[in-house]
Amino acid sequence: MSVFRVILSVIFPPLAVLDKGCGSFLIVTILTLAGWIPGVIGALVILNKDTDRPAYPTYPTYPTYPVNNTSRTRCEY
Numbered sequence: 493m494s495v496f497r498v499i500l501s502v503i504f505p506p507l508a509v510l511d512k513g514c515g516s517f518l519i520v521t522i523l524t525l526a527g528w529i530p531g532v533i534g535a536l537v538i539l540n541k542d543t544d545r546p547a548y549p550t551y552p553t554y555p556t557y558p559v560n561n562t563s564r565t566r567c568e569y
Contacts, residue, residue: 497539505535512538 501508505528506521516538524531 498536501535501539502532505531508535509538 497508505524506517509516509520520531520534520538523534
């Protein structure tokens, strides 16, 4: 979050979050229309959100132990 964005979010909150997506822009615009302070708070929260961190855990969904496929037996009739 740069100093320019913080100043812009205090002056005109929807303009500060314009590149964060349409949903963020609409939310901050509605909050700004409801009142200047909620718009500033909403813009600062969106700008402070860490985008480098994934939204979900990155643990593997497959087994991490070695699996020997040749040890499995098939049912043969």
